[in-house]
Amino acid sequence: MMDKFKIVIENLNLQFGNQPILKNICASIPENKITVIMGPSGCGKTTLMKSLNRLTDLNPDAKVTGSIFIDGQDILHTSENITLIRKKMGLLAQRPYPLPMNIYNNIAYGLRISGRRKKRYLDKRVEHYLRQVSLWDEVKDRLKEPAGRLSIGQQQRLCLARGLAVGPDIILADEPTSALDPISSQAIEGKFNELKKNYTIVLVTHILRQAKRLADHVIFMYMGEVVEQGPASEIFGNPRQEMTKSYLNGIFY
Amino acid sequence: MIQKKEFEEKFFRVLMFFSTLIIAAALIFIIFSVLYKGLPSISWEMLTQVPEGGFYFGREGGILNAIVGSLYLSTGATVMSFLVGLPLALYMNVHLVRYGKLVNTIRFILDLLWGVPSIVYGAFGFAVMTYFGIRVSLLAGTITVTLFVIPIMVRAMDEILKSVPVGLLESSLSLGSTRAETAYKVFFRQCLPGLSTAVLLSFGRAIGDAASILFTAGFTDYIPTSPDQPVATLPLSIFFQLSSPIPQVQERAYASAVVLVIIILVTSILSRMFSHRYQKNKINF
Numbered sequence: 021m022m023d024k025f026k027i028v029i030e031n032l033n034l035q036f037g038n039q040p041i042l043k044n045i046c047a048s049i050p051e052n053k054i055t056v057i058m059g060p061s062g063c064g065k066t067t068l069m070k071s072l073n074r075l076t077d078l079n080p081d082a083k084v085t086g087s088i089f090i091d092g093q094d095i096l097h098t099s100e101n102i103t104l105i106r107k108k109m110g111l112l113a114q115r116p117y118p119l120p121m122n123i124y125n126n127i128a129y130g131l132r133i134s135g136r137r138k139k140r141y142l143d144k145r146v147e148h149y150l151r152q153v154s155l156w157d158e159v160k161d162r163l164k165e166p167a168g169r170l171s172i173g174q175q176q177r178l179c180l181a182r183g184l185a186v187g188p189d190i191i192l193a194d195e196p197t198s199a200l201d202p203i204s205s206q207a208i209e210g211k212f213n214e215l216k217k218n219y220t221i222v223l224v225t226h227i228l229r230q231a232k233r234l235a236d237h238v239i240f241m242y243m244g245e246v247v248e249q250g251p252a253s254e255i256f257g258n259p260r261q262e263m264t265k266s267y268l269n270g271i272f273y
Numbered sequence: 274m275i276q277k278k279e280f281e282e283k284f285f286r287v288l289m290f291f292s293t294l295i296i297a298a299a300l301i302f303i304i305f306s307v308l309y310k311g312l313p314s315i316s317w318e319m320l321t322q323v324p325e326g327g328f329y330f331g332r333e334g335g336i337l338n339a340i341v342g343s344l345y346l347s348t349g350a351t352v353m354s355f356l357v358g359l360p361l362a363l364y365m366n367v368h369l370v371r372y373g374k375l376v377n378t379i380r381f382i383l384d385l386l387w388g389v390p391s392i393v394y395g396a397f398g399f400a401v402m403t404y405f406g407i408r409v410s411l412l413a414g415t416i417t418v419t420l421f422v423i424p425i426m427v428r429a430m431d432e433i434l435k436s437v438p439v440g441l442l443e444s445s446l447s448l449g450s451t452r453a454e455t456a457y458k459v460f461f462r463q464c465l466p467g468l469s470t471a472v473l474l475s476f477g478r479a480i481g482d483a484a485s486i487l488f489t490a491g492f493t494d495y496i497p498t499s500p501d502q503p504v505a506t507l508p509l510s511i512f513f514q515l516s517s518p519i520p521q522v523q524e525r526a527y528a529s530a531v532v533l534v535i536i537i538l539v540t541s542i543l544s545r546m547f548s549h550r551y552q553k554n555k556i557n558f
Contacts (some may be wrong), residue, residue: 046395070443073447075443075446075447078370078439078442078443080369080371080372080373081371096321103446103449103450103451104449106447106448106449108446109447110447111444111447113440113443113444114440115440117438117441117443117556118556119438119441119444119445119459119462119556119557120459120462120463120554120555120556121462121554122554129448129458130448130449130450133448133449133458134449166554166555166556166558167554167555167556168554168555168557179319179444182448183447183448186449187447193449218397240507264505
C-alpha cells in the first residue's frame, strides 16, 4: 500500500551559528499516521520538529536551508503568513503550558484570535474539543476556573484540546508525556491512537516502549542525521542499519 | 569536621538574624521618628489649604499645593513611563527572546541609566529646557521624572517577564497568535501581578525624588491649572520648610514627611492587593 505523504523534508540543514544541528535531512511523514522521531538526547529530534512549524525562526542565529513541503507547499520558501502556517499544526510540548486564563478561554483563545467571537459558537466548540480529549466531564462545572488549577495530566489534555480547536491537520508532540504520571500518559497515548484517523501526528520520544506502542512510521536520528526511516514494522522488526539495531537493543555508545 | 560545620551553621544563622533585625529596626525607627515629630503638627487645615503669605515664616496655610502637585507629577510620569516602558519590556522578552546579546546590551544600558543619580537627570532636563527656552513647569518636570523612572520600571517589568518560560511563547505562537498578540494577551496576563507591582514601585520612586525636579518643575504656592505652570512637590516642600530657622515651620516639614510616607505606604499596600487579585490566572511553571 502506498502511503500519501503529508510532510516531505528535502535536504534540510540547520545550524546555530557555526554549529550544525541538522545535517541534510531527507524524510517523509505519511498522512493520518503516527510518525515517531526517535534517537538519543541531543540528536536534533526536537529541533527537527520545531523547524516544521518554524519556531526556529525565533532564533536569529539559526540558519536553515533546504525545503519542507507540507501538502506540496514549501513552508520555508513561501509568501504565506507564518501564523497561518503555524495554525495548520497543533503543538504539544514536553510539559503543559496552559495560557494564563480560565479553562474555557484556553480553548476559546485560538478561536477568538482567528476572529470567531459569537458566544454560542464558542460554547459549542469549547465543549466539542473538551469532549474530544475526554476532559469535558471533569471540568464542565468549573470552566471559569484558572487552567493552572488542573492537574498536570489534565493540563496536557487541555493543551491538546486547545491545539485542536484552531483546526490543524497535523499534531506535533515533543515528548508530550515526559512530565506526566503513567495514567495520564496512557490517556494521551490513547488519544493519539484515536486522533490519527483525522490527523497526521509527529511524535518525538526517547521512550522506546512508547515508540513501539504508537508508531506507524519511524524516523531514527543520530547526531543530527537521519540514520534510518520506514514503516514501524520494518524498523523494529528488521532494522537495516547496525546503529538502529544497537539502539533498539539498548546497547548504545 | 562535623563540629566545624555545626559552628558555620550557627554562625550564619546568627548573622542572618542580626541582619534582619538591623533592617527591621531601621525601618521602624525611621517611620516612628517621622511620625513622632510630624504627627502633632498635622492638621486638617494643613492638608486642605495652600500656603498663605508668610507660610514659611510660620504663618497660616498648608501644603495642599505640594500634595496635589506631587500626585499630578508622579501620576503623569508613571503613566508616561508605562506607555513607553511596557512595550519595551515586552519587546525584549517576546520578540527578542533569543537575541541574547542584544537584550543583554539593552539591560546593561538600562542598568547604567538606573544608576545615574537623579540630580543628573535634573541637570539634563534643565539644559534641554534652557536650550529650547522652556521655563520650569509641570510638563518639564513630568518629562524629566519620566526619563528617570523609565529604566526603573522597564527593568522591574523585565525581571518579571524574563521568568515566563519560552514554552509558553512557543505554545501561543503555535496557536496562530502573532507576537503582538502573544505579548499583550498572554505575557501581559501571566505577568499582571508583577507588572502592577513594577508600576507602583515606579510611582513610589517618582513621588519621592527631589533632585530631578529641583530645576525642572520649580516650586509654587499654587496648584497649577495648566501643564506650563510651575508645580510644587512634597520633597521640595519638606526641603524648604526644613531649611527654615523657625521651629514651628520645621515641625511642619516633618508633618509633610508623614504625608509623603503615608502616600508611599498606601501605594505599596495597594500594589500588594492588586498583585493578589490578579494572581488568580497566573500559571506557576
